[in-house]
Amino acid sequence: MSEEILVNVTPRETRVALLENGALQEVMIERSNSRGLVGNLYKGRVSRVLPGMQAAFIDIGLARTAFLHASDIVRSAHTESETPSAGPANIRDLVHEGKEILVQVLKDPLGTKGARLTTHISIPSRYLVYLPGGKGVGLSTRIENEHERSRLQGAVGQFMDEVSQGGYIVRTAGEDAPVDALRADMLFLSRLWESVREGSANAQPGDLVHEDLPLPVRILRDMMGEGVEQVRVDSESTYKRMKHFADRFTPELSPRVQHYTGRRPIFDLYGVDDEIDRALDRRVNLKSGGYLIIDQTEAMTTIDVNTGGFVGSRNLEETALKTNLEAARAIARQLRLRNLGGIIIIDFIDMEDEEHRGLVLKALERALAQDPAKNQVCEVSALGLVEMTRKRTRESLEHVLCEPCPTCEGRASVKTAETVCFDVFREILREAGQYEVQELLVIASQAVVDILLDEESASLAEVEEMVGKPIRLQVESQYSQEQFDVVPT
Known part of the structure; x- marks a missing residue:
């Protein structure tokens, strides 16, 4: 490849x-006014402790306070000695309001949620990741050769005494790396960590201590x-x-x-x-004539597979299998291209044959194996749905490039002109009942005014008779279909 x-x-x-x-x-x-925060180190201050959630909100100088869960807090030797059972520590034993703490961003702010933080600091270089609070040498699971794993573990281990205390993880890029290059990375990370420690000691809460490349x-x-x-x-x-x-x-x-x-x-x-523009569409066409419909919400992403114009050559089961196999490969690519994460629900075309279901599931897993983001796929549910998760660390492509439609406010639908007419009638009755008026002026879009003068003209006359005041209509070309004003004069 x-x-x-x-x-x-x-x-x-x-x-x-x-x-x-x-x-x-x-x-x-990456835009200069909104660079990603993942990997950045901040001097934070605990603004609020939430015992019920076993978490705390941390002020790191951003618009929204960031979130720190108890499981993401390094437990000191003193704390561990008090809880020898190795059970989860209480958040109140780990932090308190007003405490200053060095934290690292795990996930960028997403939607209305603040950044996710950790105190398990990790600093990457070309071949290694340095863990100031860790121990020993770990290796990427993608380094599969046992001889190479042993070589790397020994090479990094022999230089541990030369650098700052802590642990190291050998990245996938470290496979076959020369020993001198590994040692140079360790020395670089050691010097960088000392600089971070000094910067943290002199920083004020909310200050950026270290920024990723x-x-x-x-x-x-x-x-x-x-x-x-x-x-x-x-x-x-x-x-x-x-x-x-x-x-x-x-x-x-x-x-x-x-x-x-x-x-x-x-x-x-x-x-x-052109590919980016297509990645912002709901519909993804398949070569066979089938297509996907991808809907992204705050809670989850749903993907619906349809046969479309593909009718197959034998029977419905074969058509469903061929479309689903093609869709599985396309879905894996779209998840990565659109950077979709969190919970993902896939509605493949129904298949009666259990073997066919297994083939589609394996095809999806094979296609996802090329994705560097961690993912997990569940078996086909009783409803015929495939549930999966994909690790999300930054905003999706749609969230980076787009914003909710100002007309429908992200609902992906607007009220019909007929529905708006009835809203207008109710507002007329409301206004006429509250104020002494000589006349009522209705300002609305062209589509709404057209219906009021045509299909709903009898209803408008009835409302006019009910309020006992003349009603005048005015078109406002800048109004969306849902917008209108009823002005008493």
């Missing part, structure tokens, strides 16, 4: 696209591997910064970072913008 990374830079926005075999798989967007450099650290054939960057200054980082930390991969100087926008060259 060949991978390619495209970096598009404009004055206040950076976009990164990951392509696999020419197909867009993932999009990341900007997106273009971060993708070199997190995504640059042997499978990436090239990284193309359309900004000279960003290219130089990425090249400097690559020369220092991944010199063997540095030649793959290239400056794109073509006149045609780099995303247009690969059709990325």
Whole structure:
């Protein structure tokens, strides 16, 4: 599988696209006024303790207080000695209101929810993750070769005495890394942690103590591997910064970072913008003629699979199987492309054959295996639904690029013009009963006024007779279909 990374830079926005075999798989967007917070370290102050939720709200200087659960708080040796049973500690034993605490952002603020925090600090480098509160050496589960795992564990372990106390995790990128490179990473992380500790001691509550790397450099650290054939960057200054980082930390991969100087926008060259636009639609068409309907809500994401124009060649069961197998692959790609997370419910086309259900479930799991985000798929439920979860750490593509419709306010529907007419009648009666008026002026959209003058003209005359006052209509072209005013004059 060949991978390619495209970096598009404009004055206040950076976009990164990951392509696999020419197909867009993932999009990341970072804007200068709303950079992601995951990985950042803050000096926080406990603003409120919630014993019922075993959590606390922490002020870290953002618009909304952040959330810290008791399970995400490092327990001191003193606390552990008081609770030797290793059961969950009480939040009141861990923090109190007004306490200052060093915290790291686990999840960006999502919708109306504040950021999710932890005191289990982790600081990544190219090959390693440093855990100041940890012990020993851990390894990524994606490093499967036992000989290599033993080599890495021994290589990192032999340098533990040279650096700050704590633990290390060898990242997937650390597989086959030279011993000298691992040692250099450990020394770098040790120096960085000492700097963070000093900064935290001098910081005020709400201060940013340590910020993660900007997106273009971060993708070199997190995504640059042997499978990436090239990284193309359309900004000279960003290219130089990425090249400097690559020369220092991944010199063997540095030649793959290239400056794109073509006149045609780099995303247009690969059709990325068209793919992004399609990823914002509810409907995803399948090659067979079937399609998906993807609806994202605050509670969950639902995906409905439909046969559409695909009728198959034999029978309904075969048609359902072929459509579901194609849909399983498309769903895995869409989850990653749209960065959908949390609870996801998939309504595949009903299949009677138990073996066919198993084939679709396995196809979905195989397709999801390529997704770097942690996910878990459950068996087909009694209602024929597949329930799954996908780890969510940042806003979805839709939430980054879109906002709720100002007309329907995110309901995805508006009142009919007829319904609004009856709302107008009720408002007329309300206004006439409260005020002494000579006349009532109704200001509404063209569609509503047309119905009041046509289908509902008799009803309007009846209401006029009831209030005993003349009613005048006026069209306001700027009003949405649901908007209207009844003005007593």
